[in-house]
Amino acid sequence: MDKRLLLIILLFFILLIIFITFVYISEVENMTQLKVEYPELKEEVYSFRVDSLKVWGLRLLLSFVIPMFFLFTKLSQRISHSVGDGRSWFLSGLLYGIIFFGLVFIINLPLEFYSSFVLRHRYGLTDQSILRWLELNIKGFLVNDLITSLFIWVPYYIIYTSPKSWWFKIGLLAIPVIVFMVFISPFVIDPIFNDYTSIEDERLGKNIEVLLEKAGIEDAQIYKVDKSKDTKTMNAYMTGIFKSKRIVLWDTTINNLTEDEVLSITAHEIGHYVKGHIWENIIFSSIGSIVMLYLVYISSNWVLKLSNGTFGFRNLYNFASIPLLIIMLNLYSFLGNPITSYISRRMEMQADRYEVSLVQNRESAITAMEKLYDTSLGVPRPSNIYKIWYHTHPPLEERVEFYKTVEFEEIK
Template sequence: MARKWASTAVMLYLLIVAFMYWYIFSWADPAIPAVFKGTAADPSTFLNARELMLSEEYSEIRNFLFFASTPYEWLFYFLILLLGLSRAFEKWAVSVSKWRVLQTAIYLFWLSVLSFAAVFPFNYVSYSLGKKYNINTQDFASWMEDEVIDFWISFGEMILIVSVLYWLIRKRPKKWWLHAWLLSVPFSLFMMFVQPVLIDPLYNDFYPLKNKELEHKILELASKADIPADHVYEVNMARKTNALNAYVTGIGSNSRIVLWDTTLRKLADNEILFIMAHEMAHYVEKHIYIGIATYLLLTLAGLRITAWMMGYIIRRWGKVLKIPAVESISSLPLFLLISAVLLFASEPLSNYISRYEETRADRYAVEMTKDSGAAVRTFQELTRAGLSEVNPPALVKWFRYSHPTMLERISRLENYNSESRND
């Protein structure tokens, strides 16, 4: 039966990939609606012919990679169970040590190494694609360094999370999901607090904004919005990418306003101020806390569903999947598989909420800066720098876009201009 299940799973994966290839490369039409032709939202008005071609190519390949790699992760976890590798890792760990924490660390190390090797081709293709289209500027050695840092940070977090999770499963077999969720609340807040000062600096160098005149303008803007900010940071991203970005990170006393140095080099001050006003809007309208609340609610629902599904699947097909019981750490790939599928299924909802908040932030920023022209130019330059797709297909938008499309963002700004003139 295991062989039949494995071949069925592989066939299903190939069918999904074939469908998404047809959908992205043949069926989806990247052309913008006729009503937007010739407007500021029309990419042909601000991109040359070569940039238009590269944008379409790059976006299509990236979208396809996403929809190919996502179910590939599910397939990986499923095959790990069917082939008995998860059970073998557990037996190996138990034979090496009597300490549960050490057993967990040994099991997770081999599972993490195998997972790293399995997804590495997709990661490398994504890296190479960015290099080919001049989005990535990072050399291979530096990129591999980041990959290794990712591995060890994830490994360290997983030891803590999985050790606690399976301790709860053994101690609270019926309500472990609720206790796990309750513990996830302070843990998530703690990780958000330490992210800017402990984790982010492992990847890049952060330092106070060198342009003090611009920093003064940004802090003035923050003061108008009643945001307690003393410093603006820049990060040296030019050695890794040509894309542009800015963000507000952290919570409490560790919150920071951060600008990529690529943004500082390619945008004018009034365009940067629009971006900063947009980021400040998230603080003013409590989007960070709304995001935390949404995440925690989805996590609660996800853990409840995962607990029920794990119990049902192991009772019915535990022998085929080589899982003796829910509390056995060999069930971890099943936990990760169910969680990954649920996360993917929730993306349209979470992305919809995020796009709504981003639309609100755009509106707030243009009203605060009173410079819709700078806002339009900013989005046009963001499109050019990242070879972004202005009008993505529906499935791509639902599952990948946490921000409104550039077509939506620029056209709304033009509508705002019209409303302002009428007022």
Template sequence: MTPDFTLLFLFIFVLTLTARLWLTLRHIRFVAAHRAAVPADFAERISLPAHQKAADYTVDRSRMAIFSTLIDAGLLLALTLGGGLAWLHDFWSGRLGELPYGLAMIFSLLAISGLIDLPLSLYRQFVIEARHGFNRMTLGLFFADLVKQTLLGIAIGAPVILAVLWLMGAMGTFWWLYVWLFWCLFNLLILFIYPTWIAPLFNKFSPLADGEMKTRIEALLVRCGFRSSGLFVMDGSKRSSHGNAYFTGFGNNKRIVFFDTLLARLTPSEVEAVLAHELGHFRKKHIVKRIIFMFAASLGLLWLLGQLINAAWFYNGLGVPAENTALGLILFFLVIPVFTFPLSPLNSYFSRRHEFEADAYAAEHADASELTRALVKLYQDNASTLTPDPLHSLFYDSHPPAAQRIARLQMATR
């Protein structure tokens, strides 16, 4: 091993792990400390039992997150300095050619990770979600989804991985640029085909029925100048009682999708306000900005990998004596989250700013008080805590805290 890089990796690893665990423990303590009383701004709208349910749900999920974090950290060490990747390399390298070897290595890691995560996923779904009244999934549906996801991952992932590995080996010094171009095109293709070809494999999508709700929504779309390929209701209730709405796809393939659980809970005017918020993301070009950011970040990461892939110290420092494109790709994406964790607040900041902008857009094109009522119902129905730890929220929350978000909407109604 290369002692200097090994020590640097271990130092950053311990620092990141400690920070993640500390933030989660802070969150648990903060939520528990505010469990006894509903925040004053919500006292007239959310009952104490509902507030306490949200606190208990948040604490349970956070405790599970601590366990998952420790499992992931242990797996990372086992695969790198513990010799796991070196063992897999020794097992596959003498049996397969270069491209099949790379595919086997990556799928082996995905299989190991999936098997480790399986009992954790079962516990989340059938213990935590069930304990708090959210689970509607059966074991049969859970494993049917798992089989579909696995087969879909193999059908799509295998040719993509082979293409990436081939480009890495065949395109010379600037392979990372060719891989980036391929990755961008692949992601745009997935965005286009997902609504029509992938999502229906897991859920049923029915056209929104005629009535007041559809009339209001169509009028909103005209006011906002938004054209879509249809309004659909998704049978989210067969898996969970959580509610949501979103639009997906791009170009002429955009769809607006409502969870049936959301429509069952909100009034037509509240649904209109929620959709106005989602349209705000489109009109403010948040989706385009996120795609551009993702592409720019992936270009930077692939360039960095291009600088490391022939560096012996990078492999040796992480416990892998061999050097090849597949191992370089695997090692890089295994360890990069350890080094990029301090950037999490930056990503969360821009996401929360987009949410505020979408709320402001909704207040201009719908009734802000209706959006406020809808959000309060969604916070209650989804058991979202009203009292997150501020520092934990800074790192992890893509949406602003409830109190800040609703305070801004109330100002818009004055």
């Protein structure tokens, strides 16, 4: 391996550890200040935040360490060689994906169990059973990783046939795939994990229909999802496009908020659709995919060249390069987080304004948001660095002030 590559890898991990340390210290200092400003906040809020930060830091490190382990031990090449001998592109890709993603799933399982089961039970955020937790994780693996494995051969065949332009062709191919997934997800993917029941005939459903009609999207469907068996936190969302668009309310949201508060949260989700945020996300994702794939194309070929065969392969179209591509995708996703988080926060503010304008009720918007943060043990605000890098929603402090002062917009 070229010494330059080894030096860059070492420098990257040093900088990554410095970043994690800086964020952690900034968050701890921020929490110290919050304790003075918000003496009524429970101690569990802060201890849960600290534990969650530790998980975040470890998960960020592992997102690079695990695929590097597959590369430097040549395990990825051994898997690729064992499944590729005399087999078709499709079958080789399928077998490699099942083995590789299966191993990664198993390696990540202890941390996932600690973060999504142990911690959430420790802080009273869920009554989920261990069997239900296993069910969701296994389903997640089968839906995400197995489907990925089925189609791995497609991008790799493009890399093989178009070694200099594959990034653009795959980026273009991703656009209809993104649109298709947004369309079919409410019908096909979501029901695999939870049960969805219509509430259009209930009183709440009728009141939501009034909001939908006022917003001009009366053809959207209204559903309740049984999230109470997984969490005590609350949420709602609008998903789908065209005939698949629907409002989805967690049953925890319906059970723990007043009707006015539920309508405010629903109006916020309606605002995302009316403001075109679903389509904006599709456009941003499509453009971002092409840009990211170009960067991956440049950097992965450079790394492969400097590796001098250290990984056991020299061609990017070898399935063994999947960990290398994952590292690059994780790197550029990490570096691009401030951009995506900013865009998301901007959309949330637009939806917040539409929310209070549609329901004409500032107070219910405020109390609903405060209850959402309270049940999830959220802090009123994060440190600046964490907000810039990871906060996809404005902090509670900003949202409450925004609800109080923003001018209503005209609902057409």
